[in-house]
Amino acid sequence: MPNQKFIFPEQQFNRLFPFYFIIDSDLKVLRVGKSLSKLLPEMEQKKIDEIFIFKRPGHDELSFQTLGQLNQLIIIESKGAERITLRGQFEYLDDSNHLLFAGTPWFYSMDQVKAKKLTLHDFAINDPMIDLLQVLKTEEIVSGEVKELLEHMQRQKNESQTTAQRLGQLITNLQAGILLEDENRKIVLTNNTFCQMFGIPVPPEQMVGWDCSLSAEQSKHLFTESEAFVEKLQTY
Amino acid sequence: MYGIVNKAIQDLVVKEFGTTAWEKVKVRSGIDVDFFISNQPYDDSITYSLAQAVSEETGLTLSQVLIAFGEFWVLHTGKEKYGSLMEAGGASLREFLINLPNFHSRIMLIYPNLKPPEFRVSNVSENSVRVHYFSERIGLQDFVRGLLQGLGKLYDLPVEIELLQSRDDGSDHEIYKISW
Ligand code: HEM
Numbered sequence: 001m002p003n004q005k006f007i008f009p010e011q012q013f014n015r016l017f018p019f020y021f022i023i024d025s026d027l028k029v030l031r032v033g034k035s036l037s038k039l040l041p042e043m044e045q046k047k048i049d050e051i052f053i054f055k056r057p058g059h060d061e062l063s064f065q066t067l068g069q070l071n072q073l074i075i076i077e078s079k080g081a082e083r084i085t086l087r088g089q090f091e092y093l094d095d096s097n098h099l100l101f102a103g104t105p106w107f108y109s110m111d112q113v114k115a116k117k118l119t120l121h122d123f124a125i126n127d128p129m130i131d132l133l134q135v136l137k138t139e140e141i142v143s144g145e146v147k148e149l150l151e152h153m154q155r156q157k158n159e160s161q162t163t164a165q166r167l168g169q170l171i172t173n174l175q176a177g178i179l180l181e182d183e184n185r186k187i188v189l190t191n192n193t194f195c196q197m198f199g200i201p202v203p204p205e206q207m208v209g210w211d212c213s214l215s216a217e218q219s220k221h222l223f224t225e226s227e228a229f230v231e232k233l234q235t236y
Numbered sequence: 237m238y239g240i241v242n243k244a245i246q247d248l249v250v251k252e253f254g255t256t257a258w259e260k261v262k263v264r265s266g267i268d269v270d271f272f273i274s275n276q277p278y279d280d281s282i283t284y285s286l287a288q289a290v291s292e293e294t295g296l297t298l299s300q301v302l303i304a305f306g307e308f309w310v311l312h313t314g315k316e317k318y319g320s321l322m323e324a325g326g327a328s329l330r331e332f333l334i335n336l337p338n339f340h341s342r343i344m345l346i347y348p349n350l351k352p353p354e355f356r357v358s359n360v361s362e363n364s365v366r367v368h369y370f371s372e373r374i375g376l377q378d379f380v381r382g383l384l385q386g387l388g389k390l391y392d393l394p395v396e397i398e399l400l401q402s403r404d405d406g407s408d409h410e411i412y413k414i415s416w
Contacts, residue, residue: 056341058354059370059409073341087345108348136346143275150271157270 016124017102019086023048024098025064035122039084039105052076055085068092068099075106084116104129109137172204185212237283238347239272244313245286246272248305249294251312257293265289277349280373299378306382310390322390329391329416333357333365364415366400370408377402377410384414 013020018035021043029043029051037043043051049062056075060066067090078084088103104123107113110133123129168189171178177194181187190204200207249258262269265285272278287305291298314322325339326332340352356368369380381397388395393416400411 056344056354057337057356059356059368073338075341075345085345106345139275143273146273147276150273154270 016126018122018124019088019104021101022093022098023064023101027064027067030098035118036086036105038118038122039116040078040082048076050079052078052086064099074101074103107133109133179212181212186210187212237278237280238274238350239276239278240274240313240317241283242269242278242286243272243274244309245283245290245305247312248308249290251308252304253294261286261289261293264293275347277347284375302376302378303382303385306379306384307386307389308382310383310386314386315390329387329393329395329414330360330362330365332387332391333367333414334360336367359413364413367412367414369410369412374403377404380410380412384412388414388416 008016014034018033019039020031020033021029021036022031023029027047027049029046029048032040032043040051054060054062054074054076056073057070060070069092070090072089073087074089075085075087077086085106086101086103087106088101091100091102093100104127105116105118107116107129110130113130113133120130171189172191174191175193177197178189178191179187179194180189187207187210190207192204194200195202195204195207246258249261265282265288267282267285269278269282287298287301290296291301294301296304310322325335334357336355336357340350340354344350344352351372353369353371353373356370357365358368359366367384369377377399381399384397385395396415398413398415400413401407402410
């Protein structure tokens with residue numbers, strides 16, 4: 001049926017595309033779908049560039065010709081306070097030399113839909129817009145929770161950093177000599193008293209990361225009683 | 237930009253240079269964000285600082301970093317996180333590029349804070365296409381080059397990319413000619 005024509009009574013067409021509009025070759029609006037006219041009541045007889053800003057495509061010189069050939073997603077936004085976003089496509093109508101816009105308004109939340117005084121009945125039954133809002137809402141809730149979790153973790157991290165700093169300061173100035181190694185015999189922490197005890201001529205912070213199994217051997221020349229130093233350290 | 241972009245920079249650095257390098261990049265950039273959430277918007281300056289810090293940390297030029305990032309975006313981020321979306325873009329490089337204008341328009345509606353670039357194609361022939369790139373952001377020409385190179389690799393085609401005009405020489409947008 002290559003040339004079969006589909007002819008719809010307007011009422012039925014309105015059920016399928018309640019946000020449609022039709023423009024003539026001067027880009028003047030001739031007819032507006034029943035739900036779209038609820039949103040933008042005074043479209044008829046105006047030129048589309050008086051009513052809408054083209055978001056996508058946003059950089060083309062738009063003529064009747066190019067709009068008819070654009071085989072592309074169209075995003076337009078109404079001028080003025082209303083700021084209604086529509087997404088859809090243009091189709092060239094051969095018989096009448098008009099362009100049909102078939103599309104739906106785009107909302108970011110059910111609240112917006114309500115604020116525009118639309119209800120479920122204003123959308124075509126086949127239009128998944130409302131369901132998508134549901135999905136977006138769930139996503140919004142989840143990412144809010146993830147954000148909260150992250151902030152919580154960031155706070156905990158900062159707190160434990162502060163605690164570690166305080167403890168570090170306390171240990172540095174403690175009267176007892178301390179040296180803490182990790183499981184690979186690397187120095188994790190030591191303090192002034194320890195350095196003084198062994199006469200180590202470097203500040204304790206600098207010793208962090210030293211390998212204890214080697215560093216005693218390597219640094220023994222720094223000490224007057226070098227062998228005794230190594231021996232003494234091995235016992236720790 | 238959305239967190240996914242910063243996260244992709246992180247993934248690239250970790251993959252190529254390791255986690256320590258990434259920690260250094262973060263310190264160098266002065267950014268105190270532990271974790272980027274893909275669908276949260278972040279200030280553009282974070283992305284630019286990260287790219288700059290990667291360049292300083294690795295010794296690559298900023299332009300090399302952006303090219304590498306573009307390739308990574310297509311071959312890893314795109315493929316791993318948006319595999320089917322990327323594949324739905326087209327069965328061949330030519331088809332993908334023709335569909336490119338719709339790509340971000342669709343994403344744009346889902347993420348209202350997105351300021352996505354706009355693409356347009358012209359001079360479509362059997363083995364070349366011109367891609368027009370419009371963006372509110374500056375300095376990302378080499379990122380686009382990397383993306384286009386990545387697409388070539390994705391479709392297993394050796395491509396040649398020529399920048400025909402640029403905002404740097406006073407035009408209002410960039411035009412890349414991609415031949416294969
Ligand atoms: C699955 C694939 C893709 C996804 C999900 C995606 C998504 C995104 C997102 C989220 C941004 C950040 C925009 C913002 O936060 O304002 C972005 C930016 C960008 N994308 Fe894509 N993109 C994809 C593929 C591509 C491809 C194939 C190209 C080009 C060949 C491209 C070119 C760009 C450019 C140049 C930017 C930088 C922003 C600018 O210039 O203003 N993207 N994209």
